Each structure stands twice: as structure tokens, then as C-alpha cells.
Amino acid sequence: MDSQFWRSIFRTRLPIKTNLDRSLIIFNSLAMHIHPVKVRERAIRFSYTFYLGMISFFLFVALVVTGVLLMLYYQPAIPNAYNNMKDLQYVVSNGIFLRNMHRWAAHLMVITVFLHMLRVFYKGAYQRPREFNWVIGVFLFLLTLLLSYTGYLLPYDQLSYWAVTVGANIVKYVPVVGKSIRFLLLGGNEIGEYTLVRFYVLHCVILPLMMTSLIGLHFWRIRKDGGLY
């Protein structure tokens, strides 16, 4: 347990004897260093935070995992996109499970992120010194919604087509730049193959990267701003 090899991988020396050893486990672990060294017991009670932030995060992880698997079967092209949905449903092993999991996790994430905000708001957890983390949280909420919206077009069925039509038309009413934003979003003046590619890249690359970065920042700020409130 004390070999060069073990030490090169795990930084903590075993066995754990003192409180310092215990805290070192936390410090030295990538997954756990997010926790403060000391946590008040009431803060980890279910009724304190309802675990809403963590549930949202785990849903995001589930979405990334299922999403990457779905990407293996998906082409952002017409009419292949819709046919790929059919393939997932009828021929890919557990494909429909994968797709449903992605879909339900996305719906649930919107709900849990929203409830998380409610909890933070009513607890007054947005107050000093956590004001900026609230701002990051708002951006995270917006990203969640945008991910939902961009993912909606990808099956390319009637529902998604019209949802995006409506969405894009709402964007058009932004003063001055509305039409340009719409053009940018759709990759043209009407929904077509380029829109599909644009939404695909947004949904699978740009927005998830922004999301991951902001989640990291959000978690880091929780620690630095004094733990859970």
C-alpha cells in the first residue's frame, strides 16, 4: 500500500488515523475536493437543500452519457434525421430506452433547475456573499432552456419543425437585430438542413461546453462563498 506505484496514483497515505488524514482524502480527491473541509450537519440534511442542485447535476451527467450514445446514431440531415429516430425506435438495441432516457432527463432537468432556483430564492441564499453565484445560476438556467430548445429540433418531425418555427419567429421581434439573430440561428431565412446542422452543433458542442464550464465555476463558488446555505 505504500509502494511507489500506489503513491504515484493516490496521494493519500493509508491507513487513515487522524482527522488530518480524513481531510486529506477530501482535499486530494478530484471528485470530493469540491466539498468544504468542514460541513455543518444540518446542511447535508435532505430537507435543507432537497439535493436539487446535485440532482440537476446528475441529470446533466445522464444527459451527456445518453447524448453521446445517441450521437452515434444521428445525422443532422434531411430526411435522415427523422429516419434515425425510427432506427433508434425499431432496430438499435435499447435505442428507444436511450432516447426516452435522454428526453425525460432533459424534461426533469428543467424542472429541478427551476425548483433549485426557487429554493435558493426563498432561502435567501442569493444574498451576500453569494450574489455572483446567483448570476451564474441564472445563466445556467438559461443554458438549460436553450439546450432543451435546440434538442427539440433534432428529431425533425412536425412537432419540432413548428416549435422551432414559432421560436424563430419570436426572435424576429427583437428590436433592430431581431431579423439578423433569426438568420444567424436558422442559418438562412427558413428552417432547413443548415438549421439542423446549426442546432446540432449548438446542442452537442457549444452549449454543453459552456454549461460544463459554468457548472465548474458555480460549484467552485459555492465552496469559496462559504459552503451551502
Next chain:
Amino acid sequence: MTKLRKVYFITAIAFLGILAISPLKDYFSEWRAVQRDYNRYIEKLPQKVKPSPLVLKQIWVSKLNRIDRCITCHTGIDNGKLANAPLPFRSHSQIPHDIATFGCTICHNGQGLATNYSDAHLPSAFWDKPVLPARYLESSCGRCHINENLKFTPALNRGRQEISELNCIGCHDLFGGYRKSFIPSLNGIGNKVVNRNWLTHWLKNPREIRPQTKMPNFILSNKEVEILSDFLMSFKSFSNGVKLDSLPEIYVKNKDDDNFITLGKTRFSEARCISCHAVEDKGGHLAPDLAKIASKATAAWIFNCINNVHLLQPGVEMPQYGFSTKETAAITAYMESEFVDRDSPADTIAVHQPPANFFEQGIALFNQYNCGGCHDLSSEKVSLSRGPDLTAIGSKKTYQIDFGKTNIPHTLYDYIDAKIRSPRTFGESARMPEYQLNKADNQAITAVLLSCQNEPLPREFVRTVPPPAKFDPQGKVGKIIQKYSCLKCHTINQTGGTIAPDLSVVGSQLQQKWVESYFKVPYSLRPIMEERMPNLFIAEDEIETLTDYFYKVLVDDSLSMENGWDNSAEAIARGQGLFREKYGCQSCHIVGGNGGYVGPPLDKTGNRLQSGWVYHWLLNPQKYKPETLEPHAGLSEAEAKDLTAYLMSLKSEK
């Protein structure tokens, strides 16, 4: 803490259990059960059939960008041993297409990607092209075989014919090169019908007066009928400003004279009017039934019509007979005395005063219902208000259709079928009239419309047959052919009717003398046939022009007889032997009073036919007339020559 661990443990197990559902569902899928059934079924068969491995199967048609997984369950589709197996194992019926290169859904529709029964066959929110019922299946043939009438597609051919006859293109844009068929012009209708009463009855429901009419029922309100009647009655002069000649004195004087009427009756039957016009359903159906004509049209109109129908109705296919004025008047008198509707309601209103603005209201209605789409009417205010473009109706999505309050299934074919059957059920504002077609015709038209799609197909799949070039003789001959409407019954160079023989190479088939005499007294060549050519009373010089044309233009040089063929007595005797003994021709043809009734009697062949034609015909009848019953007996050339010699020796003594 132990309590929390218990909760963790139980939820973890529960999640694992839930996760197991998905692979289980995969394993117990419907198609696997079907394939197991298949393997069990073929074991019981006496013949040996290879069992199916339990795998998904599909046909990938890359050119059509289609993947059809139908063969996953339709396992025996290409196995001829399973022709009588139950569905879905049965083999496909014989078709001219290779299943592997065409796939399934290009013809049958349905969701080829699906692997369970209901998703693959039935309409759903995620697939609006369910499997086509057999009654519309031919529509798929029509998607590639554009304008091509195949013998495998009777319904499609029928539908195309109906569309053309009902003049759907009068209101709708349609794909397929339909030509407008003849529809009477309404010019002069005010001087044609006996009274306004007839017109109101007609407009209310044309089928009630004449069940065979092509005019549909526009379901007009009483007020609309009144206005339209007033409006139409105001058109007194015929096309190009033609006015009716008044009835000749001979008619006025003799119209009630029995001898005069008998003359009319004789001419009426000599001219074989009933070849085209039925009288109380007896006779042809090419032209209107004449049983009640005298209660519809005025005597003056009838007289003028027989005299020169082309003046009153330009483009009509009725021949213009060469009757004298006396004969024409006599026929008019006969029709006036005989063809009266005894039950027709009397015109109760002696003098009808149309409302002041009847013309404006009338033209508005005329345009609203797009009457001008079919009927010609000389008025500057006629404008076309066409119906929807139907060139891509077969590609219409179900969500684009307003099914209104109807409770028909939400599929495109049910919609089209119902729309043709009762057009007004989908909304009060619809203008389309009711055609009251029988079920088969309704379905045939639906099939044609379903075939009108805009999904691009690869070039090598599509077969477009250009509409045949129209044979349109000009000059003197052209005028005569038009005057007697020869092409209504006969075909020349792929143009014309199919009732009577093709005349494209008549100059190489018949003898000139016989043709000339036949024009004067036409008779039926086959004793069992009722139809025969009407006596058109063609003038001498016209006969000369026509025969001249026949023998100079309508000939086929390859049909001439080689020089030096043997028509000696021995050859004739040999031919007779072949006729009587070897080929038994008398079982169908009459010679010398004995023989069958299938083919024409051959007694006067030597007076009627040309030897070259007889010879070539005998060698291969189907080459010249594919549908003929005459067997292709495989005669040697020597036999054909002997037989020709014999047949050409059969002459009447005259």
C-alpha cells in the same frame, strides 16, 4: 445511517430492475415471435423450406433512399413454395418488378422502417402514409408509369379515362396530359330548349332527367336555379353568331302526315342513329339518349342540328349526314312525334318576367361554379375560377387536410374518396359538384389522384409515355373526316376511337371497289355483331376524295404481295385442303353457308380484301391487331400463299 444505506440498497436494486426492462423488451419483440411462428409453420409443410434465422432483415434501396424492413416478418416473400401460406409468410404474387431492387414501400406505402405490425401498417401521428389498401394499390404503378396504360392496371386506366371524360381539368390542374373532351357550348341555349321550365329541372339535378349524363349535380338552391335559368335563357344566338334557320315549309305542311313521319323513321333507322344515341336505353352510349329530346329541344333546333350540327356545336363528334331538306324535315317530324316525355311537367308560367339584375347575378353564379371550365359561353364577363391544383394531391400530408365534421378515417385516400363521393361534406363553402359515380369508378379516380405526387423519383424508375402525336388531316380530306366524325369510331395513326376498325393502312387491306360500295350501303361483316357503320349518305365526290386518300396515303408498302405467287387451281385446291382439314378454319369462319360465328364470313374475300394483306395477316395476325382472337397458327410461307390463293378465289358471282 444504516437506514439510509438500506434506502440506497433498495433503490439501487429497483433501478437495476427497471434497467432490465429495456433489453427484455428488445428480446421479446413482436418480430422475433413472428419469425419463430414462421419456423414452426414451415416445419409442418411437406416441402422443404429453409428456416429463417432470428434476425432483423431489410431491403435497402439506395436509389430511392428507402429502407424496408417488411421482410423481417414477411419472411417467405420471395419463396415460390409459399404461394398458399397464410399472411405474413406468403410469397408475393407475380410482378414484373424485382423486390430486391424496388423494396416494398415504394408501391405499398406503410412505414418500412418499423418492425411491429401497427407501426408498419396503420396510420399514426408519426406516419401518415399507411399501407395502401388493395383497391388503391395501382396508384403506385401510376407514379412511375406516367400516361402509360398497362394491362396490369385496369383501375388506373379506368380512372384516367373517367377523369378525362368528366373533364376534371375544367376546374383542376392535373398531371397527365388530359385533353378536354367535347362538352356542349351554351351559346344559343335560349333558342334550343323548349322552355325555361326544362332548364330549371335540369339544373336542379341533371341525372334525374338523363341518368347517363356526365354533368354533375351542383346542388344549387332554388334561388340559384332560377337566376341561372333566366341568365342562360337570355343567350339566343349560337357560336360565331349563327342563327337557327326557320323550319322549312315542307315540315310545317307535313309534320302530322303519317307517310312523312314514316319516311323520317326509315331514314332514322337507315342512318343507324341508335349506334350512338340510345333511345330509352336501347342503342349506343356515345351520345345523349334521344327518348325525350322533343320535350327538351325545339323542332327548329332539331332540324338545324341534323342539317349541320357543326354550325350549332363546333367540335361535336356527330357526323353530318347528307340528307336532303325533305329527309331532314321528315326525321324532325318523326322525332317530334315520337320522342316526347309524356310525364314532363307542363310549363305552368306562361310569361316569365326575369328580375331586373338577373344578368349580373347569373354571370356571378356562372363564374362562381366555374361553369366556363366546361361549357363555352360567349360573354366577355365569363371568367374562370378554378378549383385547387391537384398535380401533387397524392403528396398531401394528413395534417394539411381539414376533415371537418366527418367521421371518416384520417388518411389521404379516405379523404379523396369521400371528397369525390360527396364533395360538400367537408365544408359548406365547397363548390365541387356531386358526380354520383359508382364505387369502382370513385376508387379508380382516387387511385389516379393518389398517383399524382411530387416526390422526385430517380430517372431510371420513371417511364413517361408521351401522348401520341395527334393525327390531324388537313385540307379537303380533313374537312370530310371532320364532317363525318370518322375518328369518333375509327382510328387512323393512333388517333381516334376504338369502336370500329383501324384505318391506318386501309389502302393496303381492302379493295377500292368494295370500299366505294360499302360507303353507299354499309353492312355488318360479322353476323352476330349488332353495331355496324351508319349510313352517312356521303356524297359521290366525297367518296371519291376519301378513297383517293385511302389508296394514296393510308397504305403500308410492306403489305404488298410478292410477285409471281401461284394462284393456279392446284394452289387453290391445296389452300382449300389447309382451310378445311389442317387448320379447320371453318370452326370460326363461314364459307359457303357453313362455319362458325366467331370470325367474319369469308365468302366474298376475293371481292373485299387484297391478297398481300391476307397473306401477311395469315402469317401473324397479332402483329397487326394484338387483341385479335385469330390464332397465330404458325403457317409456313408456302401454306400461307396457298391459303391466300384459296381465300382470294372466294368471290361472289357478280
